[in-house]
Amino acid sequence: MSATDIPENAPEHCPGPTTEQAGTASACQGCPNQNVCATAPKGPDPDLPFIKERMDSVKHKILILSGKGGVGKSTFTSQLGFALANDENIQVGIMDVDVCGPSIPKIMGLEGEQIHQSLSGWSAVYVQDNLGVMSIGFMLSNPDDAIIWRGPKKNGLIKQFLKDVDWGDLDFMLVDTPPGTSDEHLSIIQYLKESGIDGAVIITTPQEVALQDVRKEIDFCRKVKIPIIGVVENMSGFVCPKCKGESVIFSPTTGGAKKMAEDVKIPFLGSIPLDPRIGKACDTGVSFLDEYSDSPACKAYLDIITEIKSSLTTQGNF
Template sequence: MEGVVCTVGCPSNAQLAGRAPQCEGCPGRALCQTSVAVGDPDQELIDCRMNAIRHKILILSGKGGVGKSTIAAALSLALSRMSFKVGLLDVDICGPSIPQLMGVQGQTVVNSSWGWMPLKSPIGDVKVISVGSLLETDSTAIVWRGPRKTALIKRFLKDTFFGRLDCLVVDTPPGTSDEHLTIVKLLNNVNPDGAVIVTTPQKMALYTIKKELDFCRKLSLPVLGIVENMSSFICPCCEENSELFPNSSVEKFAEEHCISYLGRIPVDPNLARCCEEGSNVEQIHPLSPSVKSLKDIAKHLQIRLMQNEIT
């Protein structure tokens, strides 16, 4: 139920909304029952748009500051260089950073007869749509409750003319809230491939990842794998590798929870600088350690997507 905090988790089957055992005591139960009864007239249009896209991937993180949006942008660029037709959807409504990362800041979304036309990134062949491109200025604050966020995410899916794509990468805000419930529910009919979870090696970050895994389990959203960001620091002069959190292991955590470990990305000043400038790190610093890591992660992700097609 959008806009309502549910302590147990909404049922993954939309037909059970308001009727499942966990709906007992939920303040939005009556509204969910009404919605199921009358149906959502926008869902058919959303399904039509999304069925033209082969793969749908959600990028999740348990907490902020782990580089989730950076990984979402970098993976989108990496997949596009692997001959994928890629779209990048930013549903981080209150903190959109994708326009800056993809170099489309200042560009305006055009509303055509086919719908909203996504922006074409100048640093890679990726179609981008974000609330950050709909604001009057970069300093405009978005102070919205859940229903308004839900309505905008629905418009992104229903009205954006992505066309035929191989992959749609969805950058979500940290945690598990209205945006996550909304996007998973709206994509339920078109079988999203699953979620890529981004974390750092800190124990606190790994602790919050357990909540993301529980969220995915409750909503029957497959977990494609976990990406370890800021894993170490590689000196740009001598290339010495220094572990930042030597007593923590994301790879071991992934093994214990039966999750695919997609790879690790070191702290790279070149990558950080490119993010600030809205440029492509592979084009400017092709030999940076983060570039090789991102390529390997994109290849592992490609294999998982191919496995999904077979099954």
């Protein structure tokens, strides 16, 4: 057991959540994690070797993160997926681990689709031949159904997405995550640890109320040793589709994402202005980049995607 296995809010002599004494040792009395540790399976997760075997066929794994909700993680993930898949020689998979708010099926034009099973496992749902998607949204009988699950059930689903889905040989797996630094994030990192994560793209909007949560996400990445590819400032201004004039909507009172990136010494990938047609593209499930190539937001997306590819090349991973 390593020191990183022990939760930060654990008592001084915590035996560790994977040991035989977890939840029953004297040091566990009064710990908020006592019941979870006592009932959790002990020892190494027997499914990890199967996950590693599946993930060994995926070249690049990129997490899309943000401590703040509503900043456009799913929108960015979808457009990154569409852009990468424009090259028919590149195979892309999108895994939606936002269990309680799965919006990827709608954004990708796959609403109403269902998961099918074959001898090799669950089959991803395909937008096109080289762009597959997996989401709990495909499992709901009604898209308006609330998913009221505790952490262990969420973690079990994420494990199934990695272990039981026949992803095939992928060049890129993009993982769309919920806001925060909790169960889903810890699970995906634990399960992908052996096969490796190339890095995280962190999404924010310019205002301080978003940046303060995004700083926590940056701290999270550093604590769990996930490389940060860079930060993207979304909704950085409003671009009029007719006159192309830009207006500030969310005022960057503390300097915005660029200043924050400089302060915490991480790459700034670029800013994406608001364009009302982005929302229209997401509602209708089409690629904004293909439909509205004249938009300044489209150019911003493509420049950022080039930066991401360049970062992977610099790391020797592309």
